[in-house]
Amino acid sequence: MPTPAEDRLADHLLECSDRARPIDESLRDPALGMDSAERIQHAIRQRRIDRGEQPVGYKIGFTNRRIWAIYGVSSPIWGPVYAGGVERLETPRVRLEAGRHPEPRFEPEIVLGLAHAPAGDDPRAVAAAIGWVAHGVEVVQSVYPGWRFSAAESMASQAMHGSLHIGPPVAPGDPATLAERLASLAIVLERREEPEGRWIPVAEGVGADVLDGPVSALAHLVRSLRERGQRLAPGDIVSTGTLVDAQPMRAGERWRTRLRGVAGLDGLAIDVI
DSSP, X not given: OOOHHHHHHHHHHHHHHHHTOOOOGGGOOTTOOHHHHHHHHHHHHHHHHHTTOOXXXXXXXXXXXXXXXXXXXXXXXXXXXXXXXXXXXXXXXXXXXXXXXXXXXXXXXXXXXXSSOOSSSSHHHHHHTEEEEEEEEEEEOOSSGGGOOOHHHHHHTGGGEEEEEEOOOBOOOOHHHHHHHHHHOEEEEEEEETTTTEEEXXXXXXXXXXXXXXXXXXHHHHHHHHHTTOOOOTTOEEEEEESSOOEEOOTTOEEEEEEESSTTOOOOEEEEO
């Protein structure tokens, strides 16, 4: 059960997220620990359920070891994803609202949909539970000014989750090779430079950057939840972590991703409004 101080912080963090505003600095605890952060996140989850929101899966954050030094973290985090914040795209184009979240950034990710609960936490068992694969974009947010926070603070603040936009799904194919195929996937993120109309490469990555691959990242989540007496459910969606560093969102910008390595999994056009 959360302490009274943790309950107060849960209320405040949820209000900051709802109103796209920064945290009151007087409420920050430099000594916040991960156990306390998890209780705060769970308290926020219960508040969102109580007001009618429906959890439909999880996001995993900080799975990309290449960005750990940037944010001062050394392990992944995770948090719930809610139905009201999930958009399933009918075409490979997404419109992101820059003013909807506090200090928003976007992350290109691989999203996995579960056909059933994984029978175990090894990559083969996890891959066998996957019903579809998609390329998506997660909008992440920071109520902490300038994106300066501790790992525990990021966990408490709903794992920085804002919204999730999922591109057209594809069948996973042979589960025996799925982990390897997703680990070998390559991505290039480009921004359109106006008025010239040229596409400028901004970042590149591979699936293996995400805890050795999206299937391995999912296996990590399965283990982490099991240690806490929780488990994934059939139909859950899991966003496995950014393939490149998160990019600030500015209205009027146009971005695109180019993917190669997994048949049927194509890039997305991203318009920031």
